[in-house]
Amino acid sequence: xxxxxxxxxxxxxxxxxxxxxxxxxxxxxxxxxxxxxxxxxxxxxxxxxxxxxxxxxxxxxxxxxxxxxxxxxxxxxxxxxxxxxxxxxxxxxxxxxxxxxxxxxxxxxxxxxxxxxxxxxxxxxxxxxxxxxxxxxxxxxxxxxxxxxxxxxxxxxxxxxxxxxxxxxxxxxxxxxxxxxxxxxxxxxxxxxxxxxxxxxxxxxxxxxxxxxxxxxxxxxxxxxxxxxxxxxxxxxxxxxxxxxxxxxxxxxxxxxxxxxxxxxxxxxxxxxxxxxxxxxxxxxxxxxxxx
Amino acid sequence: xxxxxxxxxxxxxxxxxxxxxxxxxxxxxxxxxxxxxxxxxxxxxxxxxxxxxxxxxxxxxxxxxxxxxxxxxxxxxxxxxxxxxxxxxxxxxxxxxxxxxxxxxxxxxxxxxxxxxxxxxxxxxxxxxxxxxxxxxxxxxxxxxxxxxxxx
Numbered sequence: 001x002x003x004x005x006x007x008x009x010x011x012x013x014x015x016x017x018x019x020x021x022x023x024x025x026x027x028x029x030x031x032x033x034x035x036x037x038x039x040x041x042x043x044x045x046x047x048x049x050x051x052x053x054x055x056x057x058x059x060x061x062x063x064x065x066x067x068x069x070x071x072x073x074x075x076x077x078x079x080x081x082x083x084x085x086x087x088x089x090x091x092x093x094x095x096x097x098x099x100x101x102x103x104x105x106x107x108x109x110x111x112x113x114x115x116x117x118x119x120x121x122x123x124x125x126x127x128x129x130x131x132x133x134x135x136x137x138x139x140x141x142x143x144x145x146x147x148x149x150x151x152x153x154x155x156x157x158x159x160x161x162x163x164x165x166x167x168x169x170x171x172x173x174x175x176x177x178x179x180x181x182x183x184x185x186x187x188x189x190x191x192x193x194x195x196x197x198x199x200x201x202x203x204x205x206x207x208x209x210x211x212x213x214x215x216x217x218x219x220x221x222x223x224x225x226x227x228x229x230x231x232x233x234x235x236x237x238x239x240x241x242x243x244x245x246x247x248x249x250x251x252x253x254x255x256x257x258x259x260x261x262x263x264x265x266x267x268x269x270x271x272x273x274x275x276x277x278x279x280x281x282x283x284x285x286x287x288x289x290x291x292x
Numbered sequence: 293x294x295x296x297x298x299x300x301x302x303x304x305x306x307x308x309x310x311x312x313x314x315x316x317x318x319x320x321x322x323x324x325x326x327x328x329x330x331x332x333x334x335x336x337x338x339x340x341x342x343x344x345x346x347x348x349x350x351x352x353x354x355x356x357x358x359x360x361x362x363x364x365x366x367x368x369x370x371x372x373x374x375x376x377x378x379x380x381x382x383x384x385x386x387x388x389x390x391x392x393x394x395x396x397x398x399x400x401x402x403x404x405x406x407x408x409x410x411x412x413x414x415x416x417x418x419x420x421x422x423x424x425x426x427x428x429x430x431x432x433x434x435x436x437x438x439x440x441x442x443x444x
Binding site: 052053055056057058059060061062064065068072075076077078080082 | 306315316337338340341342343344345346347348349350351353354358361362365366
């Protein structure tokens, strides 16, 4: 199945954090997909996102290690989250646009995370692929992390390992529930695929599923809808980041120390202190407004 | 001859570098060829991360070509090569040639087992910094920062 007609289909392979071996397998899967894309004469790009250390602000971006076998036809860029709490580097949407303009397709955003990261990441992509490994209650964890709601395609990697079928069954069950409770898209049921990145099993099926999802999005203008959501989300993130710099300034200003001391003493409540500081943030963000 | 000609005159903090570059410094760390002694490069990657830098860690078995390709795609500010196989007098100049062919005007940092009598030759060839096995985390971070500041 030829993937080059996916320009630009953004995919987001994901894995659950906490299992470093799982991360390695995810990266191997991504590397295999990229190799296949190159063999199909596509020109893929990969944005590999890793977290920045909250303590030092630095990061170890090691995702390229697993992609060493890929030739320079593919553009691979490692990004650190740089303090952005959503789990996706602020630069990703802009990077996607640049790569798209540069003729790269498809563009794969690869990240590892749990918690609120999912919403952030899926907002950045057309197609979200959630990658799980068997065992360790992965399917249950995925459900808790909210990944079930955002995945367009589910992949159980290392499918020859015992527990793979259990994981698939668990996923099917959970997808049944969301279907009953009103999945937002009654015309599309996310497929659950089994792959083995090392052996190369299941890659064709994965490629097909991605194309199918893409066609599904193109029907009824869903892709345009998702694109609007993506742009809205990006703008919102940028606005929030701008406001955050004002918040940081106010929070760390010396004048706030007295306020914090008052809260610690019980003279005012944290809620009152927050309202006071919010007014100051708004005043500095918009100087013509007078703070109450 | 020491390396001060290739380093900024004064020490520079990561925050200062961030201000100069508009982002945290990005350093590529890797090993060439079949040299498998990677504990040092992992340690250095951690030192640089703890000093607030972004480390693009390429791992083992790289070639000058793959390193240059990665350096270009990743917009790195310095290339760090870890060498424990006595190949430095051949490999460091080869890396410098590949960088110059690609017009990559960034410092090359060499770390590992480098005999003292070979250091001059490396600096003459154009290596910016040579770090031996006794280098501390602070020395590693500081010399990388100063080398980057010089060419930034």
